[in-house]
């Protein structure tokens with residue numbers, strides 16, 4: 001695409017003038033076509049100056065999670081090769097569901113703002129404009145539907161690893177789907193699936209990370225946080241997005257080849273749940289006890305007051321001393 005090639009040239013020469021003549025020769029299009037695309041880029045927030053004799057100079061890029069802005073940091077083979085970026089959407093998971101059957105494995109949908117971001121069990125997810133990473137990843141793994149719960153944990157360790165890699169900050173996982181930083185929620189994961197009895201059609205992993213958000217509604221103030229609020233500095237959303245996808249592809253491949261056992265130690269090491277008193281609202285009803293470990297299938301093992309050990313495959317977990325419990 002001309003636009004992408006033009007942007008690549010401008011980025012390679014960032015801070016230096018590149019003449020309209022040179023651009024038109026290298027891209028094999030007219031100078032008018034270049035000028036038209038430059039204007040489009042400017043409208044999208046690229047700061048580009050034009051000088052009659054010297055040509056064009058790229059001074060800065062917008063803080064947007066477009067493919068052009070994220071891909072320089074991406075090292076994946078299939079995740080994010082098909083990538084869609086929206087300025088506003090109701091929910092990236094909703095949109096992913098609509099298109100999942102017709103797009104390739106590893107498709108990524110990212111929005112700058114969600115007007116109806118969803119959490120689990122019909123809850124809502126606040127997704128303010130330009131301050132977070134609101135994305136859905138469509139996967140089509142050849143695994144049993146009951147194993148899909150492992151994918152939430154894969155996503156969780158990928159987010160934790162990415163935060164560590166990019167910002168050197170340690171976050172923890174509240175099993176199975178929340179990322180906790182300094183006792184508050186910095187990220188949530190919503191995994192949804194379409195399947196037949198023994199075959200997955202697709203899985204959608206929705207990841208919401210509060211990156212540079214500096215304000216939450218009153219009722220969330222004690223529970224929600226962002227990387228910005230915890231580190232006191234604005235964070236590069238592009239690098240973090242790419243790092244989450246890079247890590248996710250790595251752990252996903254490892255999981256498909258070696259099974260859950262490969263990632264189990266990381267899930268345990270990064271867990272904020274294990275060793276603590278918890279309450280789980282599960283299919284089996286309400287269970288209280290101590291979280292002991294995560295087993296080879298990815299289930300949470302809970303020991304009740306009566307000394308009974310139960311394996312929980314999924315459920316809504318509250319951890320004593322965390323997030324108002």
Ligand code: BTX
Nearest residue numbers: 091093117118119120123125126135188189206207208224
């Ligand atoms: P959850 O059900 O575990 O968490 C939802 C609860 O978290 C809410 O009821 C509220 O108390 C709190 N909450 C809401 N918004 C935020 C926020 N921004 N930060 C911290 N706490 C919050 C977690 O569900 C799963 C969230 C997945 C979000 C992604 S974003 C991309 C994709 N699209 C979509 O609609 N959902 C997913």
